[in-house]
Amino acid sequence: MSARPHRNRRRLLGAVAGLTTIGALVAAMPAGSVDAYERGHGHGHGHGRTVDVQLLSFNDLHGNLEPPSGSGGRVTHTNPDGTTRTIDAGGVEYLATHLREARKGNRYSVTAAAGDMIGATPLISGLFHDEPTIEALNKLDLDVSSVGNHEFDEGAKELARIQNGGCHPTEGCYEKGKKFKGADFPYLTANVTHEKNGRPLLDPYFIWKKNGVKIGFIGVTLEGTPDIVNAAGIKGLKFGDEIEAINKYTKILERQGVKSIVALLHEGGSPASSSYNYNCDSPGPGDGISGPIVDIAKNVSPQVDALVTGHTHQAYACTIPDPAGNPRTVTSAASAGRLYTDTTLTYDRRTKDIVRTSVASANHVVTRDVPKAADMTQLIQRWNALAAPIASRPVGHIAADIDNPQAIERPLGNLIADAQLAALAPADKGGAELALMNPGGIRAPLVHKAGGAEGDGVVTYGEAFTVQPFTNMMNVVSLTGAQLTTALRQQVSGSNQGSPKILQVSKGFTYTLDMTKTGADRVVTDSIRLNGAPIDPAKSYRVAMNEFLTGGGDGFAVLKEHTNKLVGASDLDVLLTYLATNSSATAPLAPPAIGRITVVQ
DSSP states (O other): OOOOOOOOOOOOTTTTTTOOSHHHHHHHSOOOOOOSOOOSSOTTTTOSSEEEEEEEEEOOOTTOOSOOOGGGGEEEEEOTTSOEEEEEBOOHHHHHHHHHHHHTTOSSEEEEEOSOSSSSOOHHHHTTTTHHHHHHHHHTTOOEEEOOGGGGTTOHHHHHHHHHOOOBTTTBOSBTTBOOOOOSSOEEOTTEEETTTOOBSSOSEEEEEETTEEEEEEEEOOTTGGGTSOGGGGTTEEEOOHHHHHHHHHHHHHHTTOOOEEEEESOOOEESSSBTTOOTTSSSTTTTEESHHHHHHHHSOTTEEEEEEOSSOOEEEEEEEOTTSOEEEEEEEOSTTSEEEEEEEEEETTTTEEOGGGOEEEEEEOBSSSOOOHHHHHHHHHHHHHHHHHHTOEEEEBSSOBOOTTSSSOHHHHHHHHHHHHHHOSGGGTOOSEEEEOGGGOOSOBOOOTTSTTOTTEEEHHHHHHHSTTOOEEEEEEEEHHHHHHHHHHTTSGGGSSSOOOOEEOTTEEEEEETTSOGGGGEEEEEEEETTEEOOTTSEEEEEEEHHHHTTGGGOGGGGGOEEEEEEEEHHHHHHHHHHHHOOSSSOBOOOOOOSEEEEO
16 A cells, blocks of 8 residues: 655644634634545545445554553454353554455545554553654544543643654653654644634634535544642643534534534443444343433534544444434444444535445454564564663562452552552651542553463563553542542442543552442441551541642542642652562462452452
């Protein structure tokens, strides 16, 4: 496949800052288009009244350039007889091959993403502030992406650099004579605006054009992003309602004669089955899916023809009725590049709209039984060579796999919390009495790899980095027993009621979670103990946690009410120290026992 000519479609952060009206915004914005490059031989032939446009999409890649390990690198397939099997999936070398093969024979093909392409990434990408992933996405011929919450992990200024290019402001260029070029595709943020003037942070929409066919893409970010990223990086920004933003720019696109519209939305839902091929339209349209996306889909303008979603890391290709009661395609391709979605949009040249009844969509596995894309192999090898001196360094030893992502209490969560308590318990380090760890900050398991190339149970710096890639600074703060109790109740109430976020706790801190009850009542308050003693509501306790939690992240608003904050080392450094201190080749670290949280089902 020949290389695509370079397309300079970057947008400067706040480029529309001088505009004062929506009309001026529309008039001044470059509409954006793809060039005359054609990927294939013309499915639909481009003749007659209708043509088929292939929409390839994926979401939540999180910089997984290499095949993800453990359960994070598998998908579940349901067989016709109801049994299931797992399939190893993912890896950008294979994703590139699958996408390029899928494009063959499709004269009209556009590739889009629904955010979280970067952030919370493995070391090969995270060590270099995700420049390798953007380089890979450029090679994948990604046309457009919405911005996910993790694109804000390093703040809006770093997102501007990712879009526009330039070497890192403090670390400089990573390769001599090479300057980071930025993303060849536009990142869209229709609902992220500057508080002072209300103008979009980046382009709100993008129009894909080819031979008279026009499709508008509107990109929106998770409205709740301020609750799950560090506040300093998004200061001065407002994250608006997703539905309102999509409907607003749908009208603007219609005024420009764009009738075919796709929303790229970094918010999602949860299907009733974890199998990627589950039919979530059984017994009726959208009956097999729940979560925020359902309400959003039912309220987004009927003029929007399809919703490509993400954030929940789930796989689905559903039809959810729009406000007019007509079925509309809503898709998500799991995460980590394990799946891609292939949607056929039949475009009517006369009406300039999508024939909704002809839309077909399905998720496909990025299997590893296809040839690797040579350009991606070269990219990975080049960045791995730069990372190798750091990545391959042994930092500890484990006796078995550590983690169970599906569990309420996770062994790896216990290990991380214990590491934080150990580091911050000394009086001169903060005097922590317990530690709390947010489950979303645990990004990968620690895999034993018995018999592997690294040796039995060796944990490398690269593996530890992949577990905790955010490099959040640790804090020790004072909270009352009443505030601690409220924090535990906020795990299962408020914004977390539909999708509980169970804090992982250090040894000595115990309580009971009664899942037969609802909301905050699930926490049995008189069961909360620290080293066997009941928590005293009036007493002050020293608590270790990362800066994300002390800022009230993940819906834990009460944690912002702390006092007497002391800033410590980074969460990654704390984990590395704990592994080095508590493990060796002859005495590897065993998975911590569970039992700190008693669960009543």
